[in-house]
Amino acid sequence: MGNLFQNLVPNEALEKNFTESKPSYNAQEALDEANRCLYCYDAPCITACPTGIDIPTFIKKIASGNVKGSATTIMEENPIGASCARVCPTEELCEGACVLNDSTKPIMIGDLQRFATDWAIKNEQVLFKAGRKNGKRIAIVGSGPAGLSAARELARLGYEVTVFEAKGEAGGLDTHGIVPFRLPKDISLWEVEQVESLGVEFRTNTVVGKDIFAADLVSAYDSVILTAGMSKVPMLGIEGEDLKGIYDAIDLVEETKNENYSTEFIGKRVAVIGAGNTAVDGATTSVRLGADNVKILYRRTEAEMSAYDFEYEFAKQDGVEFRWLVTPKRLIGDDNGNLKQMECVHMELKEAESDGRMRPVEIEGSEFLMDIDIVVKAIGQTRHSQLIDEFALEHSGGVVKVDNETYLTSHPKVYAAGDVVFEKGVGEAMAVSAAQQGKEAAYSIHQQLTATEMESV
Structure with missing residues (x-):
């Protein structure tokens, strides 16, 4: 696919489209x-x-x-x-x-x-103070809602906390993955600063497994919390994904958070694949980048879409079209390798899957062509399986297994919270829920280390 963001306009004509909408x-x-x-x-x-x-x-x-x-x-x-x-x-x-x-x-x-x-x-308020140091050290992998929340609570309890973040700026999903016209980056970075003001150290551009190893964290710190969230959007798994004009919704949103706006969307026809909150973000971003027509394609119906109601309404107000019970089957390019059409097929819903949702099945012979210039993939995100394996944690398809009350993993010194423990179909993966899990993991660590210290006296 090459460099998808080579035609970027920083801080110019499109910038006004990405200011906070409300x-x-x-x-x-x-x-x-x-x-x-x-x-x-x-x-x-x-x-x-x-x-x-x-x-x-x-x-x-x-x-x-x-x-x-x-x-x-x-x-x-x-x-x-x-x-x-x-x-x-x-x-x-x-x-x-x-x-x-x-x-x-x-x-x-x-x-x-x-x-x-x-x-x-x-008014540049600093709202909290660090607790009296207790001599214990905690490592947190990931600086999103769960990681920030855990770090804040532990620092207030007197722990020396170091947060390891793979990206150049902390804040996780809130900093990088939510469209700026709903959540400007400076809001989440202020929340990072509030935690940093308590003496928490953030080591950005640090990849566990490459720049530092899991075994070193486990041996050097009293406890570790894994809050790494989710990874990239997976491939669609259809012919033609190597054509020009295929975008990852997460990457697309992150570019706009960094005030880089692709000119490739101006006047184009865009199809977004998926119907979750990320798909809506991809669609509304495409509109603001100047797309002439934006459609969301979903293989199920409106009733099964996972996007919040207010996200759905927001997209419709932006003029985004929704095509239900449709899925892409093949991407077709021109002689220069540019996407020009997408072959789709109609679907029907059959008996429920294991998560309770109806199972989409292709309707034989229902294929049709759709003229399209850009496809934005938003069909969920992959898991950080390699990172989880670095810590040798028990997991199911990248979902770390934890005790539901303490968030302790299969490793006696490693806890986990946030999307990394979220199982599809079980509750909702919300930033606020991840924040609460981070708090609870911090309290569990404090209770465990305090009990251990008392036993050693």
Whole structure:
């Protein structure tokens, strides 16, 4: 495929298309919305939040003018609270549980959370302090939501924490993998800075298994937490994938996060394969890069798509078309190796698969051609199997096996959290859930090391 991003425009004509699409509340709007809250006792919104943020308290602090206190309440429970204010499916979580749903409309909790954390960012607030050093050292592999969350909690408990990150900047998915018009990079990097201010060391551009070895981490640190997330989008496995014009949705989004905008999409016809949140990101990015027509192709129906409802609505508002029960079979190029057509086939759903979803089956003889210039692959992501094997951990297809309460792996010194332990079809792989798992893994380590220290006295 060669260099897919050789025709890039940094900070020029397309930049305005990638500015944040939704404005934050101003002070009066935040005050008005905060004053709608009933400050429920035993509030259901708290239970609905995977990190357990005390939502009535942070809203009441906005209403009383204590915005720093509000931001601190949010970030106390969720170290990526600024990012989650933008990317959490709040209508399914906290806002979905709001008691006002029965009579009017729910409190816009996500918008209020964004207001408070944006204030903290703008006013350069440092919200937390490191705990008294206890002499223990922890290594964390991966700096996404789970890794950041674990690092923050451990530093507050007095541990010396080092985070190893393969990319050049920390923050994982939030920094590199979510479109900038929904989550600007500087938001997630502020969350990294909050953790760094506690004395946590981030070693970026460091690949475990290449620049440092798993065995060295296990021997040099008291515990290790693996929070490496997911890897690349896999191949489609069809003829013609070597043609020009085939993009990985993750790479495409990451380029725009780095303010590099490909001119290859201008005026082109784009097909995005897949119907998850990454597919929507790939499609809406294509629109903003100037594509003339963007279609999402999915081999199942609208009912089975895994993208959040608000992502789906966002894509439709951007003019993205959806073709259900369709899958690509072959990519066809011109004499110069450029993609020009895609042969597709219609599907039908049969009996359910092991994950409960209906199984798509090709309808014989239903092939048809679609004129297309660019294909964006968004059919899930591969696992970091090589990294997992480096630590010699038990896993199932790249899903690390852990104790459900402690997040301890098959290795007595290695814990794991986030997407690396997420099993498809079991719950939802959300950034907020990964953050909570990182917290719980940190507490498990603290409990285990504290118990060990007491036994040795």
